[in-house]
Amino acid sequence: MLNEFNYQQILNEVYDETIPYFQDGKVADYIPALAKVNPEQFAMSITLFNGKQYHVGVCDEKFSIQxxxxxxxxxxxxxxxxxxxxxxxxxxxxxxxxxxxxxxxxxxxxxxxxxxxxxxxxxxxxxxxxxxxxxxxxxxxxxxxxxxxxxxxxxxxxxxxxxxxxxxxxxxxxxxxxxxxxxxxxxxxxxxxxxxxxxSIEMSTKELSRSMLFLANHGIDPINGKEYVTHEQAKRINALMLTCGHYDASGEFAFYVGLPGKSGVGGGIVAIVPKVMSIAVFSPRLNSWGNSLCGTKALEIFAKKTGLSIF
CATH class of the missing domain: 3.40.710.10 (DD-peptidase/beta-lactamase superfamily)
Known part of the structure; x- marks a missing residue:
C-alpha cells in the first residue's frame, strides 16, 4: 500500500501530467449558466479514513455537482x-x-x-x-x-x-x-x-471527497461512525457507479481507471477506493460523452501511479 506521506507528491505529479490536456474538450454550454464557468480550472482532493486530506488546484472552488x-x-x-x-x-x-x-x-x-x-x-x-x-x-x-x-x-x-x-x-x-x-x-x-x-447543488472537491467516504467503507462513515446504508446497499451503489456512473462511457472508465465513480456535466467526478479513500476531481471541459476530460485523465494517471484499483 502506498505510504501516506506520498499522496501529496502523487497529486502534484498528476496535476503536472494533466496540464497538456487542459485545452481539450468543452464546457456544458447547452445549460447557459454552466457555459459561463471558467474552463481553465482544475482541482483534485482525496480524503482518507482518518480524515486526512490532500489537495491540488482550486480545491475550495464550488461547482455545480449536476x-x-x-x-x-x-x-x-x-x-x-x-x-x-x-x-x-x-x-x-x-x-x-x-x-x-x-x-x-x-x-x-x-x-x-x-x-x-x-x-x-x-x-x-x-x-x-x-x-x-x-x-x-x-x-x-x-x-x-x-x-x-x-x-x-x-x-x-x-x-x-x-x-x-x-x-x-x-x-x-x-x-x-x-x-x-x-x-x-x-x-x-x-x-x-x-x-x-x-x-444545482454546489460543492468543492474538498467537500465531495469527504462526503463519499461512507461508500468506501461499506456504508459506514469511518470518521463519524454513522451507518448511512447497509453493507449490502453500499455494495449495490458502488456496483452501479462502476457500471453506470459515466453513462455510455462507463466501460471506458472502468477499463482505464478501475474504480466506482460518478461524473457530472458541471465537470466534477467522484470515485471511491474501497477501504482506503474517496477522491474528487473538478475540471469543467467535457469529453464527447459528457464527462470531465481532464478529470477522467487525472484519475487514470492517479490509478496508474498508486496501483489503487478494484481489479
Missing amino acids: SISKVYTFTKALQLFGTKLYKRVGKEPSGNPFNSLVQLEYEKGIPRNPFINAGAIVVTDALLSYFKNIDKCFNDTLSFIQETSDNETIGFDRNVWFSEYQHGHRNLALANLMKSYNNIDNLVEDVVKTYFKHC
Missing part, C-alpha cells in the same frame, strides 16, 4: 424503499446517451438505471411521494449531503437551477413519457423542478 447528485438521491431512496425501488428503475448500463428518449420508450417507461436522467427523475418522484412537499424533499437530500460532508454551509446555485429548468425540455419530455407509462406519480413539473434543484 449528476453526482444522483448518488445521493439514490442512496436516500434506498434508505426509504429498499429493493422495492427496482420495480421502477433498473440496474443495467444504458449503452445510450444519458438523456435518451428512444430507449426509454422501447422499455416502456422503466429507466435502465438510477444514474441516467430518466432514472434519477423516477428516484426523485419516489422521494417526492414520501415527503409530499418539494422543499422537504430537496432539504432532506441537502441535509444528507451537508452531514456526510461535515459542512452545513453547502447549498445550491439558484441561477443554475433556473437555467436548467428554462432549457430542460428533454428532461421534461423524459418525465412526461414515463408519466404516460404510469411510472411518475407526482406532477411532472414538481418532479423535474426538484430534480434540477438537486443538480
Whole structure:
C-alpha cells in the first residue's frame, strides 16, 4: 500500500501530467449558466479514513455537482424503499446517451438505471411521494449531503437551477413519457423542478471527497461512525457507479481507471477506493460523452501511479 506521506507528491505529479490536456474538450454550454464557468480550472482532493486530506488546484472552488447528485438521491431512496425501488428503475448500463428518449420508450417507461436522467427523475418522484412537499424533499437530500460532508454551509446555485429548468425540455419530455407509462406519480413539473434543484447543488472537491467516504467503507462513515446504508446497499451503489456512473462511457472508465465513480456535466467526478479513500476531481471541459476530460485523465494517471484499483 502506498505510504501516506506520498499522496501529496502523487497529486502534484498528476496535476503536472494533466496540464497538456487542459485545452481539450468543452464546457456544458447547452445549460447557459454552466457555459459561463471558467474552463481553465482544475482541482483534485482525496480524503482518507482518518480524515486526512490532500489537495491540488482550486480545491475550495464550488461547482455545480449536476449528476453526482444522483448518488445521493439514490442512496436516500434506498434508505426509504429498499429493493422495492427496482420495480421502477433498473440496474443495467444504458449503452445510450444519458438523456435518451428512444430507449426509454422501447422499455416502456422503466429507466435502465438510477444514474441516467430518466432514472434519477423516477428516484426523485419516489422521494417526492414520501415527503409530499418539494422543499422537504430537496432539504432532506441537502441535509444528507451537508452531514456526510461535515459542512452545513453547502447549498445550491439558484441561477443554475433556473437555467436548467428554462432549457430542460428533454428532461421534461423524459418525465412526461414515463408519466404516460404510469411510472411518475407526482406532477411532472414538481418532479423535474426538484430534480434540477438537486443538480444545482454546489460543492468543492474538498467537500465531495469527504462526503463519499461512507461508500468506501461499506456504508459506514469511518470518521463519524454513522451507518448511512447497509453493507449490502453500499455494495449495490458502488456496483452501479462502476457500471453506470459515466453513462455510455462507463466501460471506458472502468477499463482505464478501475474504480466506482460518478461524473457530472458541471465537470466534477467522484470515485471511491474501497477501504482506503474517496477522491474528487473538478475540471469543467467535457469529453464527447459528457464527462470531465481532464478529470477522467487525472484519475487514470492517479490509478496508474498508486496501483489503487478494484481489479
